[in-house]
Amino acid sequence: MKTVLTIICAAVVIAAAMFLSRVPHPTAEIVAVPPSGAPQLALPDERGPPAPPAMPATPGIWEHQPPAGDFDPMLVMALGNFSDEEIARYDDLHILPFNKAVGQECEELPHPNFTDRMYTVCKTVREFPEHPYAELDTQALRELAVHDQVAALMLGRRVKQEEQRLSWYLRAAALSGKSGPLMSLAQNRYNVVHQLKTVDGKFQPVAHPDSIAVRVALDTVAKQMGDPRANPHRWRQALRELAVDDPGAYLARADKLVDEFLETMARTQREITGSVQVQEIIDNA
Numbered sequence: 480m481k482t483v484l485t486i487i488c489a490a491v492v493i494a495a496a497m498f499l500s501r502v503p504h505p506t507a508e509i510v511a512v513p514p515s516g517a518p519q520l521a522l523p524d525e526r527g528p529p530a531p532p533a534m535p536a537t538p539g540i541w542e543h544q545p546p547a548g549d550f551d552p553m554l555v556m557a558l559g560n561f562s563d564e565e566i567a568r569y570d571d572l573h574i575l576p577f578n579k580a581v582g583q584e585c586e587e588l589p590h591p592n593f594t595d596r597m598y599t600v601c602k603t604v605r606e607f608p609e610h611p612y613a614e615l616d617t618q619a620l621r622e623l624a625v626h627d628q629v630a631a632l633m634l635g636r637r638v639k640q641e642e643q644r645l646s647w648y649l650r651a652a653a654l655s656g657k658s659g660p661l662m663s664l665a666q667n668r669y670n671v672v673h674q675l676k677t678v679d680g681k682f683q684p685v686a687h688p689d690s691i692a693v694r695v696a697l698d699t700v701a702k703q704m705g706d707p708r709a710n711p712h713r714w715r716q717a718l719r720e721l722a723v724d725d726p727g728a729y730l731a732r733a734d735k736l737v738d739e740f741l742e743t744m745a746r747t748q749r750e751i752t753g754s755v756q757v758q759e760i761i762d763n764a
Contacts, residue, residue: 551708554666556580557605572706573659574628574651579606626751628654635664644668645693646743653744656756658706661697665709669694672717688722688729696736700744703760 552559553569558580561569569577582604590596612620612633620637623630628651635647644664651660669690676685694714701709715730722729741761748754 550670551662551666553577554663555670569659572657572708573663574632574655574657575610576607580604581606624650626654632660635660641668649740649743650747652700652704653747653757654752656704656748656752656754658701658704658709661701661704662706662708665694665697665701669697672721686721686723688718688726689732691718691721692729692733693736695730695733696740699733699737700740703741703764704756 550556553561553565557578561577561579566577566579580603583601584604585599585601587597588600590598610629610633612623612629615623615630615633617634617637620630620634624634624647631647631654632651635644635651638644638647648660648664652658671687671690676683678685691714695711695718698709698711698714702711715733718729718733719726741757745757745761748757
């Protein structure tokens, strides 16, 4: 069985190597409503981990940063009109090139749990095909993800358990030397200041400081890696305002997470890529 799995993995790796040379054509992926905005994944860089990205040629590209709780359209839905400079900048910060959503196809289907209800399923049509690693099963991805940035990121998107997801995204960022995976995770999973919960029989917005603490940590590490989109100061302020009972405790948790994230990433780079990028961040803090 392991031999068969190895052969399959090898075939997919070869397909991945040919990925960027394929002629682009629109492709579709099934998503729930609202559609998933998680960015597409990238080919591994055989040249080794890159240096922290330089600032954009046009400084104003990343000057606008939405308030805490808002979203970055390139990271969340990938639907809209983006300049060549914006796309080039995104590609510098991420593992796979930007894969723009060019439309949607939706249909109504019978609800699996309620016979008298329907639910909507949409297909997000994207400009380029999905990465070949999408065809691998989870076990094959796990074997590759030890040293492959694409597999690590795709596994992070696939797993359901929060700690595992966070671990794989951190590994993808460490293996690639890019902050894009951290910002993608932050925008798609930790961008909620409040959550709707039932209080006295009514839906009410409830502050979610635990999630904000993780967001602070992700933005802090991304900022230290040179990502101009990260704004940990804004999220720390949001944490102070929302964690009214004990903001200091949540801020301390965020700081502890920063240290844990950096140590985890530095260890991955030492063991796999030989890079000292994150270790230098730690040493210079």
